[in-house]
Amino acid sequence: MRHLSQAHALRLLAGASLGRVVFTRQALPAIRPVNHLVEDGEIVIRTHDGAALTTATQQAGAGGVVVAYEADQIDPDTHTGWSVVVTGYARLVTDPADAARYARLLRPWVDRSMDYTVRIHPEQVTGFELIEGQPDTRA
């Protein structure tokens, strides 16, 4: 297990299309898989009316709400790969031109309308790589 630099971790995240957004919903941990894009070091995802994350970001306003965003690519057979976790502030994209551009760039994978766009500004980026090591002789 090898730790990654922040720049390397963000590059891996940008190269993946799917991740999981983690937030607090009524004081409980919540997680949803979503597709994303990375632009200018920020993570952009889309969400819909009534979604818990939409509500949380609406209530938080310009200050944003703290979320985590995770992506990984770990081979279940070789146990090699990587994982990246970003913690930062999620805010609704309110600029109509930005929102329209993201709607073009980022198509939701589910067949429902995603009328909101959320941008996550990373405060902390951690990542690790699992590389092949000694075979586990205890097995």
Place this chain on the structure above:
Amino acid sequence: MRHLSQAHALRLLAGASLGRVVFTRQALPAIRPVNHLVEDGEIVIRTHDGAALTTATQQAGAGGVVVAYEADQIDPDTHTGWSVVVTGYARLVTDPADAARYARLLRPWVDRSMDYTVRIHPEQVTGFELIEGQPDTRA
């Protein structure tokens, strides 16, 4: 997008070997990828001394601490697959015989000793399947 029954969702989770445990750490959302096994409808993962999740379960004691556990298998090209999210109570496994058995059954994928075992009792299980739909003609 089709919702899955609880039984179906738990079967998919049991068939996967990797997931992500989501918890609250110093009031912030935290997430870690881990390998798991499912036994008697409960999710078993291993953790190490000093890990935030170990500390959280130690502090919570027999009452347990609320966590979410997520696994998914979504094809980034076809956008088909599934995702399962379990919310429930995580408790340290304190019975030495149980702990020894899980240590045999569940080998960590990282080269560090994992001296603790955590069992998650699901209170809520949700899952969905992404199936192929109409091509998105807006693209």
